[in-house]
Amino acid sequence: MKKEIVDNKTMKRTLTRITYEIIEKNKGDQNLVLIGIKTRGTFLAQRIQNRLRQLEDYEVPFFELDVTNFRDDQKTTEGAIPTFTDKDIDNKNVVLVDDVLYTGRTIRAALDAIMSIGRPGKISLAVLVDRGHRELPIRADYVGKNIPTSRHEAIKVSMAEVDDEDGVEIISHEEQN
Numbered sequence: 001m002k003k004e005i006v007d008n009k010t011m012k013r014t015l016t017r018i019t020y021e022i023i024e025k026n027k028g029d030q031n032l033v034l035i036g037i038k039t040r041g042t043f044l045a046q047r048i049q050n051r052l053r054q055l056e057d058y059e060v061p062f063f064e065l066d067v068t069n070f071r072d073d074q075k076t077t078e079g080a081i082p083t084f085t086d087k088d089i090d091n092k093n094v095v096l097v098d099d100v101l102y103t104g105r106t107i108r109a110a111l112d113a114i115m116s117i118g119r120p121g122k123i124s125l126a127v128l129v130d131r132g133h134r135e136l137p138i139r140a141d142y143v144g145k146n147i148p149t150s151r152h153e154a155i156k157v158s159m160a161e162v163d164d165e166d167g168v169e170i171i172s173h174e175e176q177n
């Protein structure tokens with residue numbers, strides 16, 4: 001059974017709140033950089049970038065990150081070429097953005113990917129959904145919604161940029177197969 005947890009309007013409000021939290025914690029920081037993890041983290045980071053501009057006239061650079069090369073659960077070394085260089089992130093205050101935080105392995109890979117390129121002064125993490133079940137000591141600094149799940153469920157994040165509309169659903173195990 002599908003269970004809608006976040007609808008279109010709530011998603012908008014949630015992203016606006018995360019944006020205000022980023023503003024609160026980083027007021028006046030000229031070194032802020034947004035990095036979105038492909039695929040839906042990219043669109044979330046872009047939306048946060050737009051809100052920062054609209055709400056505070058705050059222009060923050062945005063980059064996309066494909067963590068494929070750095071994952072611990074696949075053997076291929078074929079992956080994307082980074083979209084940024086050391087100059088873009090060295091000594092910067094990076095906010096990493098993804099849609100779902102689950103085991104933490106994607107974020108571990110993202111941290112390795114970023115460190116292989118440069119050395120930010122600080123990295124923090126923003127996620128739309130934290131569903132628990134961490135396998136690594138990783139936590140988010142900005143959380144849209146904590147959604148307790150069982151391991152037999154999955155969180156499906158939809159975004160208008162690539163899906164029909166915005167939303168977050170819990171999908172049961174049966175529907176995943």
Ligand SMILES: O=P(O)(O)OC[C@H]1O[C@H](OP(=O)(O)OP(=O)(O)O)[C@H](O)[C@@H]1O
Nearest residue numbers: 038039098099100101102103104105106
């Ligand atoms: O904390 P973790 O256990 O690593 O899980 C979280 C990751 O899983 C999903 O990506 P997925 O690999 O399903 O690809 P997608 O971005 O194409 O959905 C999601 O977008 C996160 O990046």
Ligand SMILES: O=c1cc[nH]c(=O)[nH]1
Nearest residue numbers: 100102153154155156
């Ligand atoms: O439930 C999950 C777990 C990881 N990534 C997702 O997108 N959903």
